Amino acid sequence: MKSFLIIYSLFLFILCGFSTNALAGCISDCKSDYESEVQDCQILWGDDPDNDYMHKNCIDDAKSTYESCEEECMS
Numbered sequence: 001m002k003s004f005l006i007i008y009s010l011f012l013f014i015l016c017g018f019s020t021n022a023l024a025g026c027i028s029d030c031k032s033d034y035e036s037e038v039q040d041c042q043i044l045w046g047d048d049p050d051n052d053y054m055h056k057n058c059i060d061d062a063k064s065t066y067e068s069c070e071e072e073c074m075s
Contacts, residue, residue, distance in 0.1 A: 023073055030069035037062035 038059060045055035 026073035027070060030066055030073060033069065034062055034066035037065065 041055055041058035041062060045051040045058060
């Protein structure tokens with residue numbers, strides 16, 4: 001019985017480790033995608049004050065996508 005508990009505990013420990021690594025990788029991918037989208041916004045809308053509204057919307061969309069991605073990682 002004692003060896004069963006040790007093996008079961010080890011299994012749970014390893015399973016938690018894999019889950020943590022997968023979650024960290026998922027969130028890292030979300031962050032990378034967000035940073036890329038923000039760069040795309042800068043390229044598309046630049047520093048022209050006439051494009052401030054579109055630039056802000058682009059950044060807001062990227063942020064919303066990032067938050068949705070994070071939520072998917074957590075589920």
